[in-house]
Amino acid sequence: MSRNLVIYYSRRGQNYFGGKIVDIEKGNAEQLAEYISEATGADVFEVRTVEDYPEDYMKCTEVAQEELRMNARPQLEEYLNTVEDYDNIFVVGPCWWGTYPMAMFSLLEEIDFTGKKVLPVMTHEGSGMGSAERDLKKMCRGAKIRRGLAVQGSQVPAAKDTVTAWAVKNAK
DSSP: OOOEEEEEOOOOEEEEETTEEEEESSOHHHHHHHHHHHHHTOEEEEOOBSSOOOSSHHHHHHHHHHHHHHTOOOOBSOOOOOOTTOSEEEEEEEOBTTBOOHHHHHHHTTSOOTTOEEEEEEEESSOTTTTHHHHHHHHSTTOEEOOOEEEEGGGGGGOHHHHHHHHHHHTO
16 A cells, blocks of 8 residues: 655635635645545645745735745745655645745755655646646656646635545555
């Protein structure tokens, strides 16, 4: 049986949902991480930055855009040293300016993924996977990057069955 890990970054509070900004108690990517973990028995690692992003959604997008422009690597509260014990790694996060938040790359580029299957999962409000699959090919050294799953953030609560079926199928 395959061993699975979910690595995720998620934003609670103000989020963009179908044209408006709303407050959510649990981030969309966090919900997807939970669906995948429940379906596959995966361990879960949450990426948390030392410095919080602004609570205000619009200010957060400005910071995220600047981090992308600068190719920044925000400092994290905790890092994984290895994914040696896992066969499949699900990388779950929101689409910020066409890719994962730079905080994800702070973690991913430090890990040797040789021989691991990496499965991208992204929440979005219209941009789909963006360049996430291509970017993971650069960041996850030695990994076999599989076709990812994009879920519209505002549809996450209704997507559990779809995400579960996709995760089970791809965790083999």
